[in-house]
Amino acid sequence: MSTKTALITGSTRGIGRATALKLARNGIRVVVSGRDTQRGQEVVEQIRSEGNEAHFVRADLRDAQSAVELAAKATEVAGGALDILVNNAAIGAGGPTAGTEESTFDAVLATNLKAPFYLVANIAPAMAARGSGAIVNVSTLAAEVALPGLSVYGASKAALDLLTKSWAAEFGPAGVRVNSVSPGPTRTPGSEALGEYLQLLAAQAPLGFVANPEDIAAAIAFLVSDEARFVTGTVLDVNGGRTIV
Numbered sequence: 001m002s003t004k005t006a007l008i009t010g011s012t013r014g015i016g017r018a019t020a021l022k023l024a025r026n027g028i029r030v031v032v033s034g035r036d037t038q039r040g041q042e043v044v045e046q047i048r049s050e051g052n053e054a055h056f057v058r059a060d061l062r063d064a065q066s067a068v069e070l071a072a073k074a075t076e077v078a079g080g081a082l083d084i085l086v087n088n089a090a091i092g093a094g095g096p097t098a099g100t101e102e103s104t105f106d107a108v109l110a111t112n113l114k115a116p117f118y119l120v121a122n123i124a125p126a127m128a129a130r131g132s133g134a135i136v137n138v139s140t141l142a143a144e145v146a147l148p149g150l151s152v153y154g155a156s157k158a159a160l161d162l163l164t165k166s167w168a169a170e171f172g173p174a175g176v177r178v179n180s181v182s183p184g185p186t187r188t189p190g191s192e193a194l195g196e197y198l199q200l201l202a203a204q205a206p207l208g209f210v211a212n213p214e215d216i217a218a219a220i221a222f223l224v225s226d227e228a229r230f231v232t233g234t235v236l237d238v239n240g241g242r243t244i245v
């Protein structure tokens, strides 16, 4: 069986990093990406120290052009074909709707929605031409329930979840599966700024605890694997049961 290659955006830390490590341990060649070259190289070194294969491609995903360039570079590094894409890179923005700067609104939509859109536009057609591929969009609990102060962030991810369904329908007949993973509160460098609110949020769910990045990576690893060959267009909640109460 030939080795598959995955591009994981935002894999220099947090959930993306855990996903890169997990997929690599599953025998997948990974392309690590993010803005911070040093942290990206450290992830690559860790993967290589475990005897697995990884490469780093720097990208600042802030518009269509940056997505087009990452798609091209990652495909080249992958040896001409990507089998898996994980759209994980995102930025959050907290605060009341009134007073939200237009530049903040535009930046959140650009990184969380526009970049995944143009990555898929530039990667999925080649997957479809080869007759197989798997894409996971990393969403959020805030796209499903109203979390005050997370309106723009939640809206960007709710739109991404709709794209999951659109793309599942568009590319499914060509053998490409597209799903979302929707994490609840997860302890990462990015969620540190939430302080005690992270545990308070977690306590609202039946399971009641804050996830580790590995808990989310496990769900992503399942959805990109052949074990999930009949699963497409779904949003997999990995949130301790928060959305059922």
Ligand SMILES: NC(=O)c1ccc[n+]([C@@H]2O[C@H](COP(=O)([O-])OP(=O)(O)OC[C@H]3O[C@@H](n4cnc5c(N)ncnc54)[C@H](OP(=O)(O)O)[C@@H]3O)[C@@H](O)[C@H]2O)c1
Pocket: 009, 010, 011, 012, 013, 014, 015, 016, 017, 033, 034, 035, 036, 037, 039, 059, 060, 061, 062, 087, 088, 089, 090, 091, 111, 138, 139, 140, 141, 182, 183, 184, 185, 186, 187, 188, 189, 190, 191
């Ligand atoms: N943590 C949670 O509680 C939680 C809950 C629900 C959903 N999520 C979602 O899970 C995903 C990962 O979150 P996380 O908590 O692991 O975040 P994190 O710790 O802040 O990591 C974010 C990653 O994205 C990269 N990134 C950010 N902006 C970027 C840009 N403009 N271009 C390229 N890369 C960029 C960062 O790399 P560089 O700094 O190197 O650029 C980093 O590797 C996100 O989609 C987030 O919305 C997280």
